[in-house]
Amino acid sequence: MPTPAEPLAKLGFLTIGLFDGDHPADGHESTLKIIELGEQLGFDSAWVRHRHLQYGISSPVAILAAATQRTCRIELGTAVTPLGWENPLRLAEDLATVDILSGGRLNPGISVGPPMRWDEVRQALYPDTADVEDFGYERVNRLLRLISGEPATGFSGVAGIEVFSDRVQPHSPGLRARMWYGGASLRSAQWAGENGMNLLASSVVRAEESEDFADIQLSHIRTYRAHHPDGAAARVSQGLVVIPTDTASSEQQAKYCAYADSRLARTTxxxxxxxxxxxxxxxxxxxxxxxMLYAHAAFREVDEVAFALPFSFEHEDYVQILTDMATRLGPALGWSARTAEGR
Known part of the structure; x- marks a missing residue:
């Protein structure tokens, strides 16, 4: 638990990967370069969001597959993949493939619930099955079972000249232990604990027992660990938007402050x-x-974080923020950068 005497163990960052719809290659290349920079700076992990039918990363698995070939150490994750948009069997194949390509560095984060703007996308997404699709926790269980190597069919063997497996291939044995749940409610936190997943403590939460964000996030972490087989040792990564300004220009500082001010009303x-x-x-x-972090009740309960980069900044802004995060903020929290050989 980080205090001035207890160091932060793992430092990660999260990016949305915005791009120009007329020139999408530039934004995707920027995202990959940011992930490469994260590895060079010694970050423990890089995470990407899903943004379906928007100008952000719509296929994180594809982006992370590319990132596996441009990095060798940094862990790669999704925060989060909304399972309502996915077929669990196909997603299990994709995740296992990328995990194999990465050498066991993938950390898939997932969530449940109907797809965003469901009434507008249901016909395009599930034209024949929209009324019977299950968007609850059983969809996660299906994915976890398939990733764990449980049978997907009742047949394995040779048919003609083709060899068939009864489970998802490739199988990546360590992937199940690196599955994360993005929880925004007490119910989700409890479910993630009961089902032995890691927890991504979200920067957006449901105000159930309090109207203080830090207290709500703290209650999720404690509820999760109270129901997890590993108890206090169960892994939690905290999500917050953090913008250090140590080496920012005056213009950048003004932009960052204006960005935070424009979003402040929704936090109160x-x-x-x-x-x-x-x-x-x-x-x-x-x-x-x-x-600020040491005064944050939930931060004091974790030893790893995935700080989110703001949505709409320029590439050079992200370079400055990540560099300050790794070279100044991380050390201020007792964290040390990773190298290819370890810490």
């Missing part, structure tokens, strides 16, 4: 019928941000 009270609470963006020097 629950939003919408679902009563969602958003974490305030942390902007300032690394010393100032470290103090």
């Amino acid at each position: 009270a629950p939003q919408g019928p679902a009563r969602m609470m958003f974490a305030p963006d942390l902007v300032g020097s690394s010393e100032e941000i470290a103090q």
